[in-house]
Amino acid sequence: MTTPAGIVARLEANGWVAAAPTPHPMTGVSESRWIAPEHLVAAAEAVKAAGYFYESMSCVDRLEALGGFELVNTFARWDAPARVAFRVLVPKDGAAPSLTGVYAMAEWNEREAWELYGVAFTGHPNLTWLLLPEGTEYRPLLKSFTAPPPSPYDDSLTSPAPSDG
Amino acid sequence: MTTPTPMADPSALLDTYTLNMGPQHPSTHGVLRLVLTLRGERLMKVDPVIGYGHRGHEKMAENRTYAQFLPNTSRQDYLSGAIYNFAWCEAVEKLGALAVPERALVARVILAEFNRIASHLLWVGAFLLDLGGWTPSLYTWDDREAILFLLESVTGSRLTYCTGRFGGLSRDLDADFPARARVVLRKLKDRWQEYEDLIEGNVIFVQRATGVGVFTKAQCQSYGVTGANLRAAGVPYDVRKVEPYGAYPRFQFDIPTRTESDAFARYWVRIQEMKQSVRILEQALEQLPDGPVLAEKGLGSKKRLRLPAGTLYYAVESARGAYGILLVSEGGTEPWRAKFRTPSYPNLAVLQDVMPGMMMADAVAVLGSVDIIIPEIDR
Numbered sequence: 001m002t003t004p005a006g007i008v009a010r011l012e013a014n015g016w017v018a019a020a021p022t023p024h025p026m027t028g029v030s031e032s033r034w035i036a037p038e039h040l041v042a043a044a045e046a047v048k049a050a051g052y053f054y055e056s057m058s059c060v061d062r063l064e065a066l067g068g069f070e071l072v073n074t075f076a077r078w079d080a081p082a083r084v085a086f087r088v089l090v091p092k093d094g095a096a097p098s099l100t101g102v103y104a105m106a107e108w109n110e111r112e113a114w115e116l117y118g119v120a121f122t123g124h125p126n127l128t129w130l131l132l133p134e135g136t137e138y139r140p141l142l143k144s145f146t147a148p149p150p151s152p153y154d155d156s157l158t159s160p161a162p163s164d165g
Numbered sequence: 166m167t168t169p170t171p172m173a174d175p176s177a178l179l180d181t182y183t184l185n186m187g188p189q190h191p192s193t194h195g196v197l198r199l200v201l202t203l204r205g206e207r208l209m210k211v212d213p214v215i216g217y218g219h220r221g222h223e224k225m226a227e228n229r230t231y232a233q234f235l236p237n238t239s240r241q242d243y244l245s246g247a248i249y250n251f252a253w254c255e256a257v258e259k260l261g262a263l264a265v266p267e268r269a270l271v272a273r274v275i276l277a278e279f280n281r282i283a284s285h286l287l288w289v290g291a292f293l294l295d296l297g298g299w300t301p302s303l304y305t306w307d308d309r310e311a312i313l314f315l316l317e318s319v320t321g322s323r324l325t326y327c328t329g330r331f332g333g334l335s336r337d338l339d340a341d342f343p344a345r346a347r348v349v350l351r352k353l354k355d356r357w358q359e360y361e362d363l364i365e366g367n368v369i370f371v372q373r374a375t376g377v378g379v380f381t382k383a384q385c386q387s388y389g390v391t392g393a394n395l396r397a398a399g400v401p402y403d404v405r406k407v408e409p410y411g412a413y414p415r416f417q418f419d420i421p422t423r424t425e426s427d428a429f430a431r432y433w434v435r436i437q438e439m440k441q442s443v444r445i446l447e448q449a450l451e452q453l454p455d456g457p458v459l460a461e462k463g464l465g466s467k468k469r470l471r472l473p474a475g476t477l478y479y480a481v482e483s484a485r486g487a488y489g490i491l492l493v494s495e496g497g498t499e500p501w502r503a504k505f506r507t508p509s510y511p512n513l514a515v516l517q518d519v520m521p522g523m524m525m526a527d528a529v530a531v532l533g534s535v536d537i538i539i540p541e542i543d544r
Contacts, residue, residue, distance in 0.1 A: 028259070028478035054389040054511075056478075058491045058504035072491060072504075074478055078395075078402040083478065104387040104518065105511050116223075131216035131543060140224055 002050040004030035004084045016043050021066050021089055032085035037096055040088055044102040047075045047084060054103035059113040061143045068092050069119050095120035116141040181209050188217055194291060195539025203525060211520040213513055218543040226503035231257050231470050239325040241505060242541040244287060245484040247280040247326040254329035256479040256490045261472045269333035269458040270412040275449045278442040283312040284484035285435045288536045295533035296373050301364055308356055311349045332460035343450045350443055374429035378519055378531030388515040391508050392486025393438060394535055396422045397430035404482035416448045428534035469498045485509055485536055507541035
């Protein structure tokens, strides 16, 4: 079954679906389910075999409400208005399974989640900085992050103004 | 290709050398660096280095109200800014269940399709420039200029449009807009044959673009390649057709596809797409209803709009492919999270798989053919 309903039926039959930690709905998708982290790779393999392409992966800071990070993976079809979302709750200081072995684009999306939030991914071949300068130690998309430390490339405040002579 | 790829055999890298293409290379169209590993003239490995233009749009979205974020949208993809601007409005309208007047829905289609043609025209000119063809860009710039004047008369901007408001548009189309728009469409329709003669009649261009940079369907699925790049690989996927939004369901248009999936096929698909956009525009100008273009003035700004708690995924077809917004609200006046799925991001990433094995001289042709916009990759 390649329809979103068929995918979800298969997830539920295999016991891959986790209890929803938040009552807030997700819209704009045909089906969305919370997936137990240990079954995410198997679920992604099933959705890939059903012909879905890798659309997006977003990380959401849920530390205050749920004590972890929410990863929202969306997959869609080329031939029908079908989109399924797999939501995963990764506990703080925990690690999420990497989808790089299933969908190649997961490599960049997971690097982004790692550098911006500090979410670790097990099985990722190259978990390093993508958008931020190499060696950046702060995690700018955390809600607890408010102001960036002075940039090592910006010496406008410390060095004297250049003279015209 | 008979050349071993480094993924399969790391020792294949032993007698290679490394070349930095960018970050200031003219054919990267923005600040992008490709670290190329070469053996002789053949590419062994391609590592894109991105992030030079990272401005933290997603963090900015969390620190300002929904309306205050409006100007950011068109600065992600500066060539199809109107499409991104309306996408943000439509996502907020969907999550907040806000009504939009009929005239605004059709006017958004008109502005977005003109924007799409302008974006494709710039791409055609720049792509040909990459391959050493000067003349076509002079023609495409001329046509694009006519569209920019038209859009400027409505939006006040030439590039970073910000006319979208929650519940409609900030400005109405003038009474003489349809007449002026038809003049531009007439001019464009007279051009297609000229373009064909000038570009497709050029042996050098055709030979350089044919057969290079082939994307397989498996690569497109694994990376999430969309837009003209996917349609050139034989997949008729267009968000406007598969998940119609706004006023698109009421217009007739086709999705041009091609099966070769090479640089030439991507060029051809974009040319055909411009013709389809003209078709949509002719119908939209004909069907443009009367009435207000804004449901309620100052809906986003004055009332400090609050959206109900929830997560929304909203997709539109930009000039480069499927643009998606993941919008998370916790009930406050600012978004809790906004994530932008920009089409150039996978369209660039797939080159890591596509380019190894090809000749160095083809790298420019292939990079040019995928139509990437760096600011939307870096966000």
